[in-house]
Amino acid sequence: MEFFLVDVKTITPSLSSEQTDKTQITQPAESILECNRxxxxxxxxxxxxxxxxxxxxxTAYDAALKAQEINPRKGEKVxxxxxxxxxxxxxxxxxxxx
Numbered sequence: 648m649e650f651f652l653v654d655v656k657t658i659t660p661s662l663s664s665e666q667t668d669k670t671q672i673t674q675p676a677e678s679i680l681e682c683n684r685x686x687x688x689x690x691x692x693x694x695x696x697x698x699x700x701x702x703x704x705x706t707a708y709d710a711a712l713k714a715q716e717i718n719p720r721k722g723e724k725v726x727x728x729x730x731x732x733x734x735x736x737x738x739x740x741x742x743x744x745x
Contacts, residue, residue: 648734650688652724653699655715658691660701660708672706676713680721685711689727690738702730702738 679685689711690703701708707725714722730738 648728648730648738651727651729653689653691653727653729654724655711655722657697658689658699658701658708658711658725658727659694660705662701662705669709672710672713675707675710676717676722679710679714679725680718683721684726689725691727691729692732692735693729699727699729702735 685704685707687704687707689701689708691699692702694700704727711722711725716722
């Protein structure tokens with residue numbers, strides 16, 4: 648598992664973001680912008696050459712999208728762990744429910 652700054656535009660959720668209460672993400676989005684990063688990095692798997700899928704941190708991902716909407720320049724990248732394909736199940740087992 649490696650740690651990277653990843654462009655938000657290159658990330659797609661593996662679950663529908665319709666599950667997230669959109670009224671609850673503005674404050675976390677503003678916090679992301681204020682802190683200049685996520686306090687709990689996303690966990691992603693590489694889906695393509697420069698594309699990623701969320702494995703853990705769906706709500707944080709939605710907040711990162713909102714942060715980018717609020718301030719496109721400052722919310723452009725998020726910190727994330729990118730896991731190898733063979734580690735996906737192990738990671739999911741460590742983070743149930745997210």
